[in-house]
Amino acid sequence: MEIFLFQFLNFDIMRQAWPIIFGGAQMTLLLCLAVIPLGLAGGLVVATGSISHSRALRLVTKAYVDFFRAVPPLVLLIVIYSGLPFAGIRMTPFTAVCIAFLLNASSFYGEIFRAGIESVGKGQWEAARSTGLTWVQTYRHVVLPQASRNVLPDLVSNTVEVIKLTSIASVVSFTELLYAADMARSVTYNTSPIVLAAFLYLIVLWPIVRLVSRLEHRLGH
Amino acid sequence: MSALLDVRGLRKSFGTTEILRGIDFSVAARELVFIIGPSGSGKSTMLRCCNRLEEPTAGQVVVDGVDLMAPGTDINAMRRQIGMVFQAFNLYPHMTALGNVTLALRKVLGKSREEAEAIGLAALDRVGLKEKAPSYPSELSGGQQQRVAIARALALEPKIMLFDEPTSALDPELVGAVLGVMRDLKAAGMTMVVVSHEMRFARDAADRIVFMADGEILEQGTPAEIFGDPQHPRTRDFVGELSR
Numbered sequence: 428m429e430i431f432l433f434q435f436l437n438f439d440i441m442r443q444a445w446p447i448i449f450g451g452a453q454m455t456l457l458l459c460l461a462v463i464p465l466g467l468a469g470g471l472v473v474a475t476g477s478i479s480h481s482r483a484l485r486l487v488t489k490a491y492v493d494f495f496r497a498v499p500p501l502v503l504l505i506v507i508y509s510g511l512p513f514a515g516i517r518m519t520p521f522t523a524v525c526i527a528f529l530l531n532a533s534s535f536y537g538e539i540f541r542a543g544i545e546s547v548g549k550g551q552w553e554a555a556r557s558t559g560l561t562w563v564q565t566y567r568h569v570v571l572p573q574a575s576r577n578v579l580p581d582l583v584s585n586t587v588e589v590i591k592l593t594s595i596a597s598v599v600s601f602t603e604l605l606y607a608a609d610m611a612r613s614v615t616y617n618t619s620p621i622v623l624a625a626f627l628y629l630i631v632l633w634p635i636v637r638l639v640s641r642l643e644h645r646l647g648h
Numbered sequence: 649m650s651a652l653l654d655v656r657g658l659r660k661s662f663g664t665t666e667i668l669r670g671i672d673f674s675v676a677a678r679e680l681v682f683i684i685g686p687s688g689s690g691k692s693t694m695l696r697c698c699n700r701l702e703e704p705t706a707g708q709v710v711v712d713g714v715d716l717m718a719p720g721t722d723i724n725a726m727r728r729q730i731g732m733v734f735q736a737f738n739l740y741p742h743m744t745a746l747g748n749v750t751l752a753l754r755k756v757l758g759k760s761r762e763e764a765e766a767i768g769l770a771a772l773d774r775v776g777l778k779e780k781a782p783s784y785p786s787e788l789s790g791g792q793q794q795r796v797a798i799a800r801a802l803a804l805e806p807k808i809m810l811f812d813e814p815t816s817a818l819d820p821e822l823v824g825a826v827l828g829v830m831r832d833l834k835a836a837g838m839t840m841v842v843v844s845h846e847m848r849f850a851r852d853a854a855d856r857i858v859f860m861a862d863g864e865i866l867e868q869g870t871p872a873e874i875f876g877d878p879q880h881p882r883t884r885d886f887v888g889e890l891s892r
Binding site for chain 2: 551553554556557558560569573
């Protein structure tokens with residue numbers, strides 16, 4: 428028991444590791460602030476393509492979504508960060524992570540948005556178009572607000588996945604929460620910094636997970 | 649008198665199925681034309697071709713002198729002048745009654761919020777629902793929702809209004825108020841084309857009845873002619889069915 432406490436819940440070590448872990452948490456936050464909007468915006472573009480009148484555009488979108496949903500995000504990130512330099516394309520870890528997440532998250536968000544858009548009845552389009560609204564105005568003011576609301580639990584739920592997934596940035600030496608905690612672990616030969624990082628993830632994500640449950644309940648899923 | 653709505657040689661096919669087989673029909677200003685006929689006769693499709701919600705396969709639709717099918721025609725600009733009321737109301741559930749009525753005023757006509765709300769409230773007042781302006785569609789009865797939908801179309805000051813089975817989705821006790829609003833519109837001189845099964849209303853409010861079957865107009869005339877002395881055997885069957 429004592430060994431367990433010393434190894435996993437060593438508050439002295441946690442206290443010492445705190446500055447570096449706090450720094451990592453800030454970087455994780457920064458990463459989230461970049462990749463979640465990127466993913467949502469990309470997802471919206473993908474969803475719009477998937478309901479396009481152009482068959483070619485729909486096929487391209489479908490291929491994109493299938494491909495990036497099937498490729499593991501870690502593989503994608505390593506290809507971008509470590510593979511592309513062989514083609515003369517170099518970038519910072521942050522940029523590489525942003526690109527990988529844009530490709531991965533936009534395909535997942537895109538499918539969610541598409542489901543939401545399809546849940547809005549044809550009558551809504553017709554009513555709006557019959558008052559002279561253009562396709563774009565109808566999409567923006569009538570369809571998207573309803574679509575997003577209908578799939579809000581899925582959007583939030585996917586966002587939780589994205590936040591957790593930011594930890595893969597550690598493999599390209601981006602000093603986010605997990606990387607920072609692991610650094611502290613390797614210096615102290617103690618697992619407590621990792622436990623602290625896990626705890627930070629938990630206190631941020633647990634309320635969001637609860638929120639998803641409540642939203643699902645309210646929308647009668 | 650020149651026609652406000654003029655439909656010539658209108659055809660519409662879905663795949664290989666021909667729904668409309670050459671419709672010629674026109675509506676004069678201030679006229680209330682009722683379109684009746686058995687289900688599947690193409691009444692709604694014809695109505696929906698009149699603002700190109702349904703794309704005609706062939707033919708011409710002219711509204712107030714403008715050919716809707718002509719390449720240079722701005723269909724969005726024309727649709728403002730053609731109000732449409734749907735069977736399922738199709739109110740925007742995420743907006744209040746006033747929001748529903750003002751959306752097109754603001755986004756299409758570019759009116760300020762204050763201006764749009766003033767026009768919107770006046771439109772809601774015309775259908776007797778001014779006090780429901782802040783209510784969401786889910787808080788309104790079917791009849792009230794349909795009246796808001798009428799106000800939404802009215803707010804744009806259309807030259808003609810198309811009604812696609814406006815009372816079919818309503819409980820019987822709610823039909824009266826909607827028909828009342830339509831009667832008021834008629835009295836105010838609105839040009840209207842109505843697809844409906846409300847035969848009593850057709851009989852005493854319509855200027856003209858058009859009978860359709862199998863994608864064609866078989867007969868048209870005044871309510872007295874159509875209900876009192878139908879000429880075509882299909883019309884006789886249909887009218888006979890109703891009065892039984």
